[in-house]
Amino acid sequence: MEGFNKRIGLDDINPNLLGNFAYGIRIFSDRAFEIEDELKKGIKKPFDKVIHATLGCCHSGGQQPITFIRKLLAGIVCPSNNLELKDLPEDIKEKTNKFLKSVPGGSIGSYSQTNGIPLIRQLAAKYIEERDEINNVDWKNIYLTNGASGGVFNLLTLLQDTTKEKKVGVLTPIPEYPLYSTILDALGMTNVGYYLDEDNQWGVNIKELQLKLNEAKSKCYVKAIVVINPGNPTSQVLSKSNIEEIIKFANEHNLMIIADEVYQMNIHNDNLKFYSFHKIIRNLNLSPNNITLASLMSASKGFLGECGLRGGYVHIYNMDKEVQKVFEKLLILGLCPTTFGQAALYSLFSTPKENDPSYELFLKEKTQIQMELKIKAKMTEDAFNGMEGFSCTRIDGALYAFPKITFPEKVLKAAQSRNENPDNMYCRELLESVGVSAVSGSSFGQKPGTYHIRITLLQPVCVMRELFEKIYNFHQNFLNKYK
């Protein structure tokens, strides 16, 4: 037999998948779940419970699902002739019926169109028009996907090219939500990192972009830039002028912009506003306009936090028409995005208006979630800035804190002698000794010589307090240990 002569082994599989290819986030969260199991089995630990602050997963931290969303979804799953949903408010019944009329056979169990259900794409277009105060958003440019990550995978696959001598490169932020680098690795593409500017509230520095692009040119064809706004893990909300600069840079260098805007509904700073790349590009009236924009949104974040349902969309703007046809063909590979994820987006874009029977409860639940996040953002920022050795930038948006830690020389040496990143060592010991599960800055990337941890804002306020206390105590012990 040619090529190989045993059971399919490591030599026979995709070389892009070998090597350093995994989420640091998952490593910490997996260990946290393991420890939780060990506690359940009665294994003694210096703590009696794990506080999870690793995954951006709203409901697992205890956030309650929004009643309106869930009733609408239940109505769609069980139309009234099957299940006696007599108690469904009239507005929800109407919206249930509107959805069911728009799907083949009147069932959510039918395949939808490959690009998603037209009704939902139309509602998303209307949402974008209102958000951006702009007309003429073409719903046919909105593609529903399995979470935003499904869209990211398809966009990067569209740009992949393994036939050329040089690889295809994509500019991605450091620190970065590691989905991007993981997919780039898997596709055999080059990750061209650019540092965010921590001293300027994690803004994007155009000189840095230019530098990294110039350096990369000899090694790869850079075809796109990823921007995450509001930031993960860095929680910044980019200013209008910063976004303008990024757009002009991308236009000059013919880069596709992949704007990860999944936290657009999570703004905690009343003095700031979310500006979409779409809005700013259209307002700029560039000439020539070489920009191709792909903006990502999701039902996983915001106030609903329905992560598991995998509802997301990609909004394409100003893409070459022939390229867009190829993108559409690519979507056929998954047959259709999950119809229930699509229904989650439908519910997000059909929330009750004043005077609707469901309005009052909806508003109450939504406001409470948003208020609590705002309180926790401020509380977390203050807690870290009040601890010696920590400093934390403003938490303007998203669901995370990413404070910097200054380690004394002894800690750095101890880590070096173990061949471990200092912040990995810190997070590992934090988890093993007090049961707080956070993610190290190295898992996201950071400027050499700086160290961070990421914690999520998703636990209830009282648990967050406990978490700070535990980190505070741990931190003193940790420093003493290495003194």
Place this chain on the structure above:
Amino acid sequence: MEGFNKRIGLDDINPNLLGNFAYGIRIFSDRAFEIEDELKKGIKKPFDKVIHATLGCCHSGGQQPITFIRKLLAGIVCPSNNLELKDLPEDIKEKTNKFLKSVPGGSIGSYSQTNGIPLIRQLAAKYIEERDEINNVDWKNIYLTNGASGGVFNLLTLLQDTTKEKKVGVLTPIPEYPLYSTILDALGMTNVGYYLDEDNQWGVNIKELQLKLNEAKSKCYVKAIVVINPGNPTSQVLSKSNIEEIIKFANEHNLMIIADEVYQMNIHNDNLKFYSFHKIIRNLNLSPNNITLASLMSASKGFLGECGLRGGYVHIYNMDKEVQKVFEKLLILGLCPTTFGQAALYSLFSTPKENDPSYELFLKEKTQIQMELKIKAKMTEDAFNGMEGFSCTRIDGALYAFPKITFPEKVLKAAQSRNENPDNMYCRELLESVGVSAVSGSSFGQKPGTYHIRITLLQPVCVMRELFEKIYNFHQNFLNKYK
């Protein structure tokens, strides 16, 4: 700018996605939906409605969802404290609670484990043990996916290698459900087709496999074989001895077996039984055993037909442990499979037992769906065998008929002069002139000089009768036209 100097265009994107890359199925079904829209707009046609027989989509043909499945799913979406599901039967309430206890935060809106929710993987393992009358199915070898197609994509990505001089090849059946060739194209892999034996009820001929493998060796590294059983579009149910032969062949040549067994619950011939590759491999006790098996299953077919929810699994057996670890890393790219698709599988593997409050209605609905399919399978077989110019093999399983059409010389010449495949021309005219939407054999591949059409068995019995009548009349006119 190096590499390109305008907006991202066709030169800048993935060359694997250019060229002949699309489902024939979608071309016919898209046109059918277009015609339906035209009818709605009042455009005159020689018919007043479209009969859809292209997509294997159960509910869009009018099959009703199973009440038990939908009530359980609604219960999971809306736990009792939110929605007054007072009317849920006790057994469904219990199963709802069991599910919710097994997911983080007690919400289906949380991310699940990347490999799927352990409870559901365990239930799937139990299902396989009962189905195959075998013990010790390890639930950790079962990975939940976004439909079976999500699993196919990951399995083929695992085998992809774009760094070698020769491409990676995969043996796939002709006729074939074109998902496989489409994904292989997109991944830059080589599709090595082997003909199924129409004269032997579409069985797999080992000499044909050997021939195609030998021919392919100089061009590519053949690493896997895809077998679809029960067949799509060919509706055969493979015999135990044929499966044994295939396994021995794969073992001799160190091929991974990708067994697409999504129609395992759709057997219409009482004299036949579904044998899984897993069962036969384990019973064979091969030595040496070089087989790597990946078996695919789905919540989209069978009696529930919940296509849109995208619930599926891959069951891995005897895979090299290191390779399996890489497969697991690959799954991280999608974060987690849709939790609602997972819940659909949960409901499939938790159906009521005798004496459960939901049993009677469940059994009635399930039996009715299965009986109707059986009736339609026989009816369709007979209808085509009774029409001059058609011959149809037994429809033993799955959801399709794939009759052969013998075209007179004049038709072949007319098609040739239009540069169109004769069966494409046939299906196009069938749709445009009588409103019946079927798929041409060329869309699946077929032996040169033979022609087929595929129709689905999913319309109600009365509509199926109408469909045969329309095809019969069309066929006479079609032949007269070209005489």
